[in-house]
Amino acid sequence: MTTRPRLEQGYAAAVPELSLPWAAAPVPEPTLLALDEQLAASLGLDAGWLRSPEGLRFLCGDVSALPEAPPTVAQAYAGHQFGGFSPLLGDGRALLLGELVDPAGRRWDLHLKGSGRTPFARGGDGKAAVGPMLREHLFSTFAHAVGIPTTRSLAVVGTGEQVQRETLLPGAILVRVAASHLRVGTVQHAAASHDRDVLERLVSHALDRHHPAARDAARAAGEPDGLTLLRAVADAQADLVARWMGVGLVHGVMNTDNMTLSGETIDYGPVAMLEAHDPQAVFSSIDHQGRYAYGNQPAVAQWNLARLAEALLPLVDADPDRAVERATEVVVGFADTYRRAHTAVFSAKLGLPEPDAQAVGEFLDRLTAERADHTGAFASLADEAEAAGETDRAARLRAANPVYVPRNHVVEEALAAAADGDLAPVERLTAALREPFARRPGLEDLERPAPPGAPPHVTFCGT
Numbered sequence: 471m472t473t474r475p476r477l478e479q480g481y482a483a484a485v486p487e488l489s490l491p492w493a494a495a496p497v498p499e500p501t502l503l504a505l506d507e508q509l510a511a512s513l514g515l516d517a518g519w520l521r522s523p524e525g526l527r528f529l530c531g532d533v534s535a536l537p538e539a540p541p542t543v544a545q546a547y548a549g550h551q552f553g554g555f556s557p558l559l560g561d562g563r564a565l566l567l568g569e570l571v572d573p574a575g576r577r578w579d580l581h582l583k584g585s586g587r588t589p590f591a592r593g594g595d596g597k598a599a600v601g602p603m604l605r606e607h608l609f610s611t612f613a614h615a616v617g618i619p620t621t622r623s624l625a626v627v628g629t630g631e632q633v634q635r636e637t638l639l640p641g642a643i644l645v646r647v648a649a650s651h652l653r654v655g656t657v658q659h660a661a662a663s664h665d666r667d668v669l670e671r672l673v674s675h676a677l678d679r680h681h682p683a684a685r686d687a688a689r690a691a692g693e694p695d696g697l698t699l700l701r702a703v704a705d706a707q708a709d710l711v712a713r714w715m716g717v718g719l720v721h722g723v724m725n726t727d728n729m730t731l732s733g734e735t736i737d738y739g740p741v742a743m744l745e746a747h748d749p750q751a752v753f754s755s756i757d758h759q760g761r762y763a764y765g766n767q768p769a770v771a772q773w774n775l776a777r778l779a780e781a782l783l784p785l786v787d788a789d790p791d792r793a794v795e796r797a798t799e800v801v802v803g804f805a806d807t808y809r810r811a812h813t814a815v816f817s818a819k820l821g822l823p824e825p826d827a828q829a830v831g832e833f834l835d836r837l838t839a840e841r842a843d844h845t846g847a848f849a850s851l852a853d854e855a856e857a858a859g860e861t862d863r864a865a866r867l868r869a870a871n872p873v874y875v876p877r878n879h880v881v882e883e884a885l886a887a888a889a890d891g892d893l894a895p896v897e898r899l900t901a902a903l904r905e906p907f908a909r910r911p912g913l914e915d916l917e918r919p920a921p922p923g924a925p926p927h928v929t930f931c932g933t
Contacts, residue, residue: 477568494531495586499630549655549727560590655727661781696785706733712811718744740929747837872906
């Protein structure tokens, strides 16, 4: 007998002011386009049931067959988008199905993207197309495989509908798994639109869920919860952005509503990968000023942390001046925390026995000057070490540098085929990205940069 998942809504119960019960739109013809069976197993979900008609309905937001399922909810949050503050954004086309506790006792959000309009839709149709949802599947698969903290794609389900964008496109829903969907923008919304009690409950919930060790140590030392959360998020984001930089990932839309309190990557809409190493590389069609360029990502993360600090000030210190002083110390200190993380990531990629900021800087300067292929340059280091008889270093280099990344032109070709009904290229690329460090015969085309003369790669937000 199939054991159906048991869902909870702990966040909605803890801070009900920040969620709204809402149901997904009906899906006329659900079709499974992608399913991460390994992820399903780790969550305690039966992949066979997920493939069944009942399971497909569940993946599209119908929780009626589940035991004592709480209502699905749309979450409210604010955000600075390209520097401009919006006090209310929220899940305009998304729903939190609920929270699932896996066999190891860890709590995860099951979340839908493209499940229809909500009261936060702001004029959108609430739907999503096959291409952008499979893009999330590909990039989050890769990010997880290379050790980048990330939200993950459990499944992508075709809806059988057509979505109107510049043209009619086949519709789809992403089923996303995350430690939670709490964002800097969630804290901003609580601080701007609710009273102190809501902010306190939100911060306490975030610490309990994501940073319990930091919470316990800080409370024992008498440190306020707001300062504890700010420190924890700063540390998590320093590590995250350093890992992005290591593989050449350009997020493309680092708005405060896309910065998680857990330190996981979220929203792969305009994401792209470096080919020629270039700190000024920008791919997003709407980033006209290069705000979110590859080399700007650490500074943007720090700017976002400053916005988090502003929202948390009432919970940082009872004295307003002292609160500003203590929060500023954390925000300014992010730069050193990030530099250490960056040096560690790139020293490992160079196979160095210990962190060496000077060696890292010199190598990256050379890559920039030569416009060398970021992935290829690092992957080739292992071959050079092996040729020189440095077998231990070669092994370290192979473990640190992926051979296969979701190269922009390869991703676009695979997504175009999927939109036309051919999933084989997406499935082939997904298989390569699940094990990106091991070179395999027959995948040589996935290693190559875009051909000479190819037009510049441009990404879109996917809405």
